[in-house]
Amino acid sequence: MSGSRAFVTLGMFIIDEFTYADENGEPTGKTSSSQENWWRRHLCNGWSTDLVRLISFVVFQCFIMAFMYFARLPPHQVGMIVDKGHDFPPEIQVELEKYGSDMWMFRNQPEALTTRALNSYRGDIRKIRITPRDLNGTKLEQPRNLHFICSPSRASVIMSEVNSVPGWNPTTIYEPIPVGDRCIPEELPALKDVLPSISILSPNAEEALSLLSYSLPPNKISIEHAASKFLELGVKDAVIIRSGAMGAYIITSDRGGRWISAFWNDAEHVVDVTGAGNSFLGGLAAGLEISGNDIYEAIFYATVSASFTIEQPGLPILTNDGWNGDSPFSRLDALKKRH
Template sequence: MGSPPHFIGGGGTYATIGARIWLPADKLGMIIDRGHDFPLEIDSKLSSYGSEMWHFRGHSDRGTTRALNSYRGDHRGFEYLTPRIRLTPRDLENTRFARPATLHFICSPTRALEIISEVNDVVGWKPINIFEPIPDRCVPEELPSLIKALPAISVLSPNAEEALNLLSLPPAVTRPAVEGAAAKFLALGVGEAGSGCVIIRSGALGAYIKTREREGQWIDAFWTNSDLSKVVDVTGAGNSFLGGLAAGLLLSQGDVYEAAFYASVSASFTIEQGGLPIMTGNADGGAEEWNGDLPRRRLEELQQRHRNKE
C-alpha cells in the first residue's frame, strides 16, 4: 500500500477558493502561516489564483502545519501531524483584510464564542458571521456553548450528521430529519441579534436552507446520482460550499436562498479531483474557467433545474 497523496489542505483554503470561483482575488483574503519547509510548488499553486488573496506569515523556527485525512467507508478521520497555529480576528487588523464584511470560521462552538467576543470588541464592525462547526466537536456536550453563540451567527451550517449529533437526534439522514434539525436550531436562537439562517449540507440530498422569514428550501447538489463518475474526492466540499455561499450573498444582495445556488456550484468543482480545482484564465479577457468549465454555465443549469420542478 503506497503513501497517501499530498494536497493543499485546510478548510479555510477550500472556502476561500469556493468564493474565488465567483469573485476576483482582491475581494478575498486569508492568512497563511508558512513554515521553513513550505513547499515552493504550493506557493506557486496558491499564487495562480491571485496573489492578492493571501497574506503569508513566515515562521523560520517551525515547520508548516500538516494534517492527515483518512476514510473508512463514509467515516472521515482527521488529525494534525504537526502543531497548529490559531488565527483570531485580531490577526486581520494589520493586513488589508481588516474588518471584512463577511467572516467565515471553522471551529468548535466554544472557540466560536471567543471569536465572536473579539469581533464585538471592534467598534463598528458587524460582519456576516458564517459558522461551520468543526466535525469532531459536533457533540451534544458542545450544544450549550453553541446556544450562547447563536444570536451572533448569521449563517449556521453543519452537515447533516453533525447537526443531528449536536441535537442528540437519531443519526439516520433523511429530508424530514434535516428539516426538523434546522427548525430546532432556529428555535434555539440563530441570528437573534439580526436575521439568521440555517443551512444543513446533506451530501447527495443537497442542502436545506431555512430562515424565520421564508419557508425552507432544498437546493440540489449539482452532481446528481446520474453523474457520480464526476465525484472523485469530497474533501473540502462543505468548505467550498460555504465560500461560494459568501460570494453568492454579495452577488445576490443578501438573498441566502439564491446564494445557495452559487454554493452548490462551488462544491461541484471541488469534488471533481483530489485537491483544489484548476483555474485557467482567458487570454482575451473573457471569463475564467474552472476545471475547463464556466461557473456561470453551471449556475444557470442548476437554476433551470429548479425552475423545472416548480
C-alpha cells in the same frame, strides 16, 4: 477600513497528505488520477511517491472560483492567512501568488512545522489558531463576510473579538468542526450561547444531528427538524444544513425552508468530498455579494462552488473558461433550471 474585503476566512492553511490503504491498513498502490500528476509535476519534485500531497485547505477553492469567476472580484477582495513553517515548500507560495498575491497574508513561523493533515482519517496535526485579532492592523481587517470553522466554545471567543471592534458588523458564516471532535451533545450549551451572534450556521447533516442528539443516519425529515431547532435556538439569519447527495436545506424565520439539490450525486462525478463544505460556504459568501445578501439566491452559488471541488482529489484545475473545463455560470444556470 471596515468592509475593505468582501470575504476573509479564519481557517488554517493545511497541506493535505493522502494515503490509500486496504481494510487491513496495507498500502494499495492506488494513485490519485491526473490531479496527483499535475501537482507532483508542478510542486512536488523530490517528494515521496508513497504519499499524494495536494493543497486542499479551508475555502481556497472557492476563493478563486466563486469570487474571480462569479463575482468578478479582484484578489484584493478576498483574504486568508498562510502560516509558513520552516518546512514550507517555496514552490507552493509561487503557485499561490499566481492566483493573486494580495489575497494571501504570509506569516513566517520559523520555529514551527507547516500545518499538515493526513487524509487517511487516522489523525492530523493542527497547531496554530487564527482569530479576528490576527486581522487587526493588516490588509485583511474588518471584512464584510467572515468565515470560521471551530468548536462552539471557540466560536464564542471569536465572536467576542468581533464584537469588541467598534463599527464592524460582518456577516458571520460559522461551520462547526466535524463529528468526532466537537460536534457532540456536550457542546450544545456553548452553541446556544453563541448562536444569537451568528448570521449563518452551516453544519453538515451528521454534525447537526449529533449536536442535537438526534438519531443517525440523517434523512430529510430529521434534517428539517434539526434546522428548525437551530433557528429556534437563536441563529440570526439562516441555518443551512449541507447534506451530501441529498443537497442542502436552508431555512430562515421569514421565508421558511427549502431544499436545493446537489449538482452532482453520482459516483462518476463525486470523486473526493474533501473541502466540499468549505467551498460551499465560500461560494455562499460570493453569492451573498452578488445578490445583495439574498441568501436563497446565494445557495445556488454555494452548490455550484462545491460541485467543482468534489470532481477530483485536491483542487479543481483552473482554465480560461472556468474550472475543470467548465463554466461556473453554465452550471449555475443548469442548477436554477432544476428548481
